[in-house]
Amino acid sequence: MxxxxxxxxxxxxxxxxxxxxxxxxxxxxxxxxxxxxxxxxxxxxxxxxxxxxxxxxxxxxxxxxxxxxxxxxxxxxxxxxxxxxxxxxxxxxxxxxxxxxxxxxxxxxxxxxxxxxxxxxxxxxxxxxxxxxxxxxxxxxxxxxxxxxxxxxxxxxxxxxxxxxxxxxxxxxxxxxxxxxxxxxxxxxxxxxxxxxxxxxxxxxxxxxxxxxxxxxxxxxxxxxxxxxxxxxxxxTTRRWVLIRAWSHGNATVLTELRLTAGTAARLRVRARGVLRGLLRLGGGSARWALGRVSGSARHQARGARAVFRGLGMVGGALGVVYEEYARDGRRWRLGRVAPR
Missing domain, CATH: 3.90.550.10 (Spore Coat Polysaccharide Biosynthesis Protein SpsA; Chain A)
Structure with missing residues (x-):
């Protein structure tokens, strides 16, 4: 569709x-x-x-x-x-x-x-x-x-x-x-x-x-x-859950864009943007986390770590990795083609 x-x-x-x-x-x-x-x-x-x-x-x-x-x-x-x-x-x-x-x-x-x-x-x-x-x-x-x-x-x-x-x-x-x-x-x-x-x-x-x-x-x-x-x-209320959720949200952001986009060329552009935006978040988040470590700011460390995982999720979504947060068979990660609507 x-x-x-x-x-x-x-x-x-x-x-x-x-x-x-x-x-x-x-x-x-x-x-x-x-x-x-x-x-x-x-x-x-x-x-x-x-x-x-x-x-x-x-x-x-x-x-x-x-x-x-x-x-x-x-x-x-x-x-x-x-x-x-x-x-x-x-x-x-x-x-x-x-x-x-x-x-x-x-x-x-x-x-x-x-x-x-x-x-x-x-x-x-x-x-x-x-x-x-x-x-x-x-x-x-x-x-x-x-x-x-x-x-x-x-x-x-x-x-x-x-x-x-x-x-x-x-x-x-x-x-x-x-x-x-x-x-x-x-x-x-x-x-x-x-x-x-x-x-x-x-x-x-x-x-x-x-x-x-x-x-x-x-x-x-x-x-x-x-x-x-x-x-x-x-x-x-654990760090692990928050960071996995950040990955999931980044992943869903790109998957949503892909499903709203028609045409092979347009979808390739969405994937390219997803990789670029994800890498930018990863870099920015890493820098913020490092700043938090140096300054002793728990807020910068926490927000920086979340940005890193969100960026990784965006890159994963652009490359076809889907995280099924609510999967019931224990299999959370899979490679899959996301068809447009």
Missing amino acids: TATPPMQSTTLPSARRRPDPGGVRVTVAVPTFRRPDDLRDLLPRLLEQVAEVAAGGRFTAQVLVVDNDPAGSGSAVAAAVPGVRYVVESRPGIAAVRNRALDEAAGSRLLAFIDDDERPCENWLGALLATWEDSGAAAVSGRILAEYPGPVDPWILAGRFFVRRRMPTGTEIDVAATGNLLLDLDQVRAAGTRFESALGLAGGEDTLFSRSLAHAGARMVWCDESAAVDRVPAER
């Missing part, structure tokens, strides 16, 4: 032009995989948020759990919470789960994603919906706040690796993560955008999805009032 050609945003339906009679239907989707305890804590919180937005009469909402465990490990938890709809998506990978949520929300105008290990802050959903009403955007992205299970390596804190971006509400963005994201499904369907299953185990499917949506002419905006707390598990 060829890359999706750019379109003008005026070709897509807007929130203002397509009001839904009797209230706008909203589906709140929770992708999950073998985290029943997290799910047990999250679902009542989501039902409170759904009840709050429904009380105003402008919205009707439901909670949907999409379980990627073929054994249905989350079924008993979901069944114990009245008002929650539960489905199993047996195809492995987060992209398959998110696409299943898109399909299950066929009768809804809006779809909000929140991860099973996150917790919504007060007015999380209401703030997303208010920004959507004000902006008419195809996607509204909110903040993620990190919460640690205990003491954290000072190196991790110095690098600020779990501190996410924030900006004024209404700021236009061109890429968004899906941990706290509201989608206008009318506009998503008009753009023909779905999550790429080929990246379902490698990560970066949310980057490709949002960038594809932007390429189709859809607007995406920020909502700073909407926040969800990411409960960072202890196994992720």
Whole structure:
């Protein structure tokens, strides 16, 4: 398939032009995989948020759990919470789960994603919906706040690796993560955008999805009032995990560019740029790490090391090395051809 050609945003339906009679239907989707305890804590919180937005009469909402465990490990938890709809998506990978949520929300105008290990802050959903009403955007992205299970390596804190971006509400963005994201499904369907299953185990499917949506002419905006707390598990607060994640992000950056690019010559240019940019990051990161060693700055050491691994990931992606962060067979690294969309 060829890359999706750019379109003008005026070709897509807007929130203002397509009001839904009797209230706008909203589906709140929770992708999950073998985290029943997290799910047990999250679902009542989501039902409170759904009840709050429904009380105003402008919205009707439901909670949907999409379980990627073929054994249905989350079924008993979901069944114990009245008002929650539960489905199993047996195809492995987060992209398959998110696409299943898109399909299950066929009768809804809006779809909000929140991860099973996150917790919504007060007015999380209401703030997303208010920004959507004000902006008419195809996607509204909110903040993620990190919460640690205990003491954290000072190196991790110095690098600020779990501190996410924030900006004024209404700021236009061109890429968004899906941990706290509201989608206008009318506009998503008009753009023909779905999550790429080929990246379902490698990560970066949310980057490709949002960038594809932007390429189709859809607007995406920020909502700073909407926040969800990411409960960072202890196994992720290690230097090894942070550096491998940096490699994975660098890898996904180049793979996303390749999938958005059509034509052999153009894709070769993307690969060449990926190698060059990766080497520049590697060199710059090495210099910053060395500066940190000399000056005793933990921040420079940490950020420099991450830049090195991100650069290596970009070079790897340009040369055809794919890192499957969520692989379930233990095989994380592979050589593969990334076909264009």
